[in-house]
Amino acid sequence: MRALITTKDGSVEFAEVPEPHRTGSELLVQVSASTVSRGDLHSIRFSPPGRVIGLDVVGVVAEEAADGSGPAAGTRVMGYASTRGGSWAERAALDSHLAVPIPDALSDETAAALPNSGLAALAGLEAGGFLLGSRVLVTGATGGVGRLAIQLAQLAGADVTGLISSPERRAQLRSFDWLTTVTADAADGPYDLIVDLVGGEVLSRALSLVAENGVVASLAQTVPEPASVPFFWFAMHRGARLVSVNNTDGQREAGRGVRRLELLAHLAESGRIDPQVTGAASWEEAADLLAALSRRELDGRTVLRIS
Template identity: 35%
Template sequence: MSVRALVVDPSVSESVRPADVPDPVAGPDQVVLEVHHASLNHGDLNDARTGRVPPGAVLGSDAAGVVVQAAADGTGPAVGTRVVALTAGAFAERTTVGVDGLAPVPESVDLVTAAALPVAGLAALRSLRAAGLTSRKRVLVTGASGGVGRFAVQLAAHAGAHVIASVGSAGRGEGLAKAGAAEVLIGLADLDRPVDIVIDNVGGPQLVEAWSMLAPGGSLQSVGWTSGQPATFPPYSTIGPAKSLTSFVNEGEFAADLAILVQLVAEGALRTEIGWHGSWENVAEAGKALRGRQVNGKAVLDIDTHGRRHAAEDVVVEPR
């Protein structure tokens, strides 16, 4: 059997196209997930364009759907459970997920919302944790209009921090004050006091500028590099009172932190803003909008499987 998926193809627009690929085969500690929605990240586009995901391989990281085959070793959720997952090859009708890479989604949270959480939500949550977030700290979030940025603003504000959101234009700042930003700046020119934490999604010259505004003992977490520009530090700019610039990547087990994010959504403490939502057949359109900074928040793809059977027809549930 085969499934429909979005695979890497450097010869087409956004380097991704639909194709049939073999039906996924789960390992003993993996479930098979029927994917209903997936979100598109800058990292996915970069993976396709740079060759980090090879031609012909299924793209994607964020998925939400329903378990149609439980893990053979007895761990993880049962068949029929709604889950959100971070897994390679998410852009497919069905994919495999390790039980340490998913979390159940309660009925009060729709799967479109859940699909937007994994990469961006985990990056925001974990980078703030790594930076030593506590209440009353001054937190600068650059590229705050994107997926990671909007989650970071909300999570830092929820923790009681003074949050400064930096965006590229007034329009990109819409909704950030409501999300918890005490200040919304265009660029960093009006940043007049040092900050304790920087969550940087932009890179390039703005990373250098943000570094110069980091207080002694502060932490700059380099989460993204949407500018695509080099960062050139002036001589002696890294000499002085101790502060840190730390590279960041999502790695390890994700289940516990995904559960935290889902719970915050269920409680109304975390809101997902979806700036583009449509069929996965329009992935090139979504990619262009994302790269062109026309999407505030997340871009979510509906995995339209016109011949999708009901889960009850796809699986056999063995009696206990």
């Protein structure tokens, strides 16, 4: 089958590859859409050449899982290919614990932008516990995960602030007229929950903005620099915690991944969240889109049409 594989120079190229190997709980999906996201840049960086990447999966179930779990053949599904990747291909193996039917009213494009980013946003917010009335700061608010995190936090009743890299970037969040935004140097806090999607200096700053007994959820290393813990942090931010969060954690337990994907699909179908798809391009353009993403030139989530 045709697929995009990683190259030595940190990009992707087309190649003929074998059909995906599947475990007993994996569906075979005929892929119609995926996304270009920062996670794909990380996958390329940490993968040997020749690997099929791609995190978000939308398509039709071509073969059911051998153990009978998950949607039946012929069902239009969305899902998360998790750390395995593999959705930038004509067919992909998809864990039935991370795959759900797509409601008729949702387009392939909207559905494709939900799994990876939505599961990450939910996991980051969950780290803060009960959010009604909480002060929540989301860093990297203009990113694909950030835009879903600010909407989900607002739905949960939080008082939400988005941290943006510069005042000019506020224009990217024009559809969120209700949202308070700050830059790192102007943010003062304190915040009960900080969902950090940037890392480096932004995470260092976040640690100095967290409330007593608050949580800083670290999901990302968008920038290459390490973060540092502020001087006397333990004394100035009593009971505060820095926690690592991954959107794959615990998703197979008690149907959690499926319930979360169903929730995201339902919220998007009913117009309560918008994954902010700003473009859809053929997968022939994937290499150019990855380059644009690494230059921070993409505004919102870009969907890849796989054909």
